[in-house]
Amino acid sequence: MNPKRSKPKNDRTMPMIHPNAAAIDIGATMHMAAVRADRTPEPIRSFGTFTTDLHRLVDWFTECGVETVVMESTSVYWIPIFELLDARGFAVFVVNARDAKHVPGRKTDVSDAQWLQRLHSYGLLRASFRPKGQIAQLRAYVRQRERLLEYAASHIQHMQKALTEMNLQLHHVVADVTGATGLRIIRAILAGERDSKVLACLRDYRCHSSAEAIEKALTGNYRAEHLFALEQALALYNVYQDKASACDARIEAVLKELSISRGRDAGLLPSPRRRLHGKANGPDFDVRAALFKLLGKDITQIDGLGSYLSLRLIAECGDDLSAWPSAKHFTSWLCLAPSNKISGGKVLSSRTRRSGSRASALLRLAAVTVGRTDTALGAFYRRLSARIGKAKAITATARKIAVLFYNAVRHGMEYVDPGSSYYETRYRTRVVENLHRRQSIRFCSAARGVESWCRFLGIVLQRQLPDLGVQRFHVHRGLARSVATARTKYLGRRFLKLGLPLRDLVRVHVEMLSQLGQRHLALNRG
Numbered sequence: 001m002n003p004k005r006s007k008p009k010n011d012r013t014m015p016m017i018h019p020n021a022a023a024i025d026i027g028a029t030m031h032m033a034a035v036r037a038d039r040t041p042e043p044i045r046s047f048g049t050f051t052t053d054l055h056r057l058v059d060w061f062t063e064c065g066v067e068t069v070v071m072e073s074t075s076v077y078w079i080p081i082f083e084l085l086d087a088r089g090f091a092v093f094v095v096n097a098r099d100a101k102h103v104p105g106r107k108t109d110v111s112d113a114q115w116l117q118r119l120h121s122y123g124l125l126r127a128s129f130r131p132k133g134q135i136a137q138l139r140a141y142v143r144q145r146e147r148l149l150e151y152a153a154s155h156i157q158h159m160q161k162a163l164t165e166m167n168l169q170l171h172h173v174v175a176d177v178t179g180a181t182g183l184r185i186i187r188a189i190l191a192g193e194r195d196s197k198v199l200a201c202l203r204d205y206r207c208h209s210s211a212e213a214i215e216k217a218l219t220g221n222y223r224a225e226h227l228f229a230l231e232q233a234l235a236l237y238n239v240y241q242d243k244a245s246a247c248d249a250r251i252e253a254v255l256k257e258l259s260i261s262r263g264r265d266a267g268l269l270p271s272p273r274r275r276l277h278g279k280a281n282g283p284d285f286d287v288r289a290a291l292f293k294l295l296g297k298d299i300t301q302i303d304g305l306g307s308y309l310s311l312r313l314i315a316e317c318g319d320d321l322s323a324w325p326s327a328k329h330f331t332s333w334l335c336l337a338p339s340n341k342i343s344g345g346k347v348l349s350s351r352t353r354r355s356g357s358r359a360s361a362l363l364r365l366a367a368v369t370v371g372r373t374d375t376a377l378g379a380f381y382r383r384l385s386a387r388i389g390k391a392k393a394i395t396a397t398a399r400k401i402a403v404l405f406y407n408a409v410r411h412g413m414e415y416v417d418p419g420s421s422y423y424e425t426r427y428r429t430r431v432v433e434n435l436h437r438r439q440s441i442r443f444c445s446a447a448r449g450v451e452s453w454c455r456f457l458g459i460v461l462q463r464q465l466p467d468l469g470v471q472r473f474h475v476h477r478g479l480a481r482s483v484a485t486a487r488t489k490y491l492g493r494r495f496l497k498l499g500l501p502l503r504d505l506v507r508v509h510v511e512m513l514s515q516l517g518q519r520h521l522a523l524n525r526g
Helices: 051-063 078-087 109-121 134-165 180-190 196-200 211-217 224-262 287-295 307-317 327-333 358-370 376-388 390-411 420-438 447-468
Strands: 021-025 030-034 044-048 068-072 091-095 341-343 346-349 442-444 473-476 482-485 497-499 520-522
Touching: 021 109, 030 051, 030 109, 044 051, 044 109, 051 078, 068 078, 068 109, 078 091, 134 224, 134 307, 180 196, 180 224, 196 211, 224 287, 287 307, 307 358, 307 390, 327 390, 358 376, 358 390, 376 390, 376 420
Parallel strands: 021 068, 068 091
Antiparallel strands: 021 030, 030 044, 341 346, 442 520, 473 482, 473 497
């Protein structure tokens, strides 16, 4: 037997990144706090959720010499203790519960707090992004405004229901019942007017429907209970619109304070690249000018980013994107980049992660909007949509817009749209160059592998020909004659020589040299 060899003992202890770390298991009625075992005889304690209890918890952390605290983002219960700890000077980490999964076994509040404290002390938890200072206030006001608009939208449906029950087909002759024409007519009805001709005269000059069509639509059965429901819905709609206007005043004030504190030299506001239309739910102030003073640049020049959408993006991400070192980190945080799962050297999955991020949803909305424009981003969206589907095209386009937004806010990049024709020309040139580069490659295979290579070439050509704009090609069966065709289903047939004599794009030869005892597939420059 071979003598036992002594193996050097390696120090397998992990370095402690945060020695003064603590953790809190958040609950609705009780918080479980944990510190290191050598700091106090009772390292785990429970505290209530009243304000006095939260102050006792913070004082206990101070006595134990805690410098950084970690907690999970459980509903909204973590916000009071987070704000209190942040005000007292602690470094607070709010982590996603998915990143702090407990080991298999018994699960209790005590073990959760201990596990969080151990993970955080070794630096194994990542803090979620949370804006600070006035950006946090701006985000709160913008989210409150969005919530009020959602409530108002439900009462618009109640108004439409009451009108339909009276057989007043107002929503069929006007685009929006809360527009200029719709609100005039509804207020007149609630004021006691029943004559359809008089109501039709309230039509706005921009309304597409004629006065005669509106008059026919407003002939109905005015019942008291339906009029009461209509009055209630309109009153509630007006209340939420007034509250949204109050949010606009707060948002404008915060933007002015931020612009003064940042002190950026904005200069003159450039002219808009496209015609700006007034939005029905837009703020009551000039959002584009306010954002230009804050950022020092006009991010609405980026296709797909309107004034209000840009405001919501700034509220969610802030005006300082230094939390993400590069645009790749930013798109990964937005879950717009592939999440590669690699095992054994193989990519098992590259699907994007699911995300409830509001910023990601806004960028996807911008991608859908830009897909209908005659721009480079629009051409990119349409090309991918035809090839891989709309869902993936929206994600890819949203990622491009996110990169442009990051570079504009972080590095001051000025975006200039080259146009859809420039993008299509550049893409076609890139495809041609790739095909020319592949022409010098010669694949040698056995007899059984030739047909698979021909089939592979057929698939490649079927994908590339539409992108190159090739509408026809010639199938040569010999040197003397050629047969022209406009379409085919399979290009990889055996014993065929395929040529594409369209300018100098590409010339592909596929032939079987069975007579010489050699079988190969060659891509040669033509």
